[in-house]
Amino acid sequence: MDAFSLLPDHLISSILSFLPLTIAARTSVLSRRWRPLWAHITAFNVDADRLFPSDSAKQIRCIDAILSHPQLNILELKIALSSCTPAPVLARWAVNLARRRVTNVGLISVDQPHLALQTLFTSKSLTKLELQYCKLNNDGSSPLVACSSLKLIELKAVTTSNETISEILSACKNLNSLRIEYCSLYSVVVSHQRLECFELVTGLSRCDINIETPNLRELELDVPCNVKRIRVLAPIVRRSRVGFQSGLLTCGDLLGSLTGLVAGIENAEELQLCGAIVQVGGLD
Missing domain, CATH: 1.20.1280 (Monooxygenase)
Known part of the structure; x- marks a missing residue:
């Protein structure tokens, strides 16, 4: 043996x-x-796009078969698609995920997943949500219900708006960790009472960043050299890292970017700056 x-x-x-x-x-x-x-x-990573390239009908049937399988105990599910999924299908999947008490959900290349979130947020078991390459916008006609169980949200390359992010934060009162990576946001406003970890990666120049999180412990920013403004109010943050993406940064720009940051994390035990080349004489 x-x-x-x-x-x-x-x-x-x-x-x-x-x-x-x-x-x-x-x-x-x-x-x-x-x-x-x-x-x-219990953890399924279903790349339906790779299994059935450009065949949305087979991709949908594949996900339906997994969610309806009576012997599967699904706790974590990540779904990757290649084309627009009809709203009734997304709603059906969300109902099944909530009924199965799935804890971790990941959606990749799903168009308008806001429809699914409305049902997923009714689940009492959902603790982690990951969205990648999705279009996440809401017209305001169907607000999200409160989701007390969700602890961690990761958004990567999501086309969305700051209003939608604010709506999600308002619905998730007990959110512990938020990561936003390369999303289409020229203005990032994060206001949350219980958030402890926040990470932002953006390549958009002149991005305006405003963070007001009184319970924040860890902050990590990866931003362009010409970021418009960084304003932070996090009085008990312990660790902070700010990475400036490659490029020249004048002393004046550096001071302008960091003034609002340092003032808001004055009690931090660690502040790490990296990535930028500072050009002496930029104060003139």
Whole structure:
């Protein structure tokens, strides 16, 4: 007997969760013992676009089959699509995810996921939400319901607005961590009473950043050299890192960018600055 076979079933299932879904399912033919193990996976990363390139109908059927499988105990699910998914389909998936009490949800390349969020936010089990390459906007006609369980939100390359971000923050009163990376935001206003960790990565020049989070402990910013303004009010922050993306930065620009930051984190134990080349004489 090989060493791998000596592992208990729950460890083997945990290892299988790191494999693509199709490969994990194929292990069911190895032996009678292996036949049910893949069904005990709790974390699913379903790249439907790679499984069925440019075939939205098959992609939808694939996700439907996973969400309706009676033997799967889905706790974490990340879905990657290639085309616009009809609103009724998104609503159906959101209902199934909420019913299954899924804790971590990731949506990649999903158009208008706001429709799904309205249902997902009704779930009492949702703790992490990740959106990548999505279009997230709301016309204000259907406000999000409060979601007390959500602790972590990650937004990457999401087309959205500061108004929508503010709506999400207002709905998630117990949010602990927020990461915004390369989203289409020229103005970033983050105001939250319980947020402890905030990370912002943006490549947009002249971005106006305003952060008012009285409970913030960790702050990380990665911004262009010519960022318009950084204003922070976080009196108990302990660790702060500001990275300026490659380019020349005059002393005047540096002082202008940092004045609003340093004044708001005066009790920080650590402040790390990196990435910029400061050009002496910029104060003139």
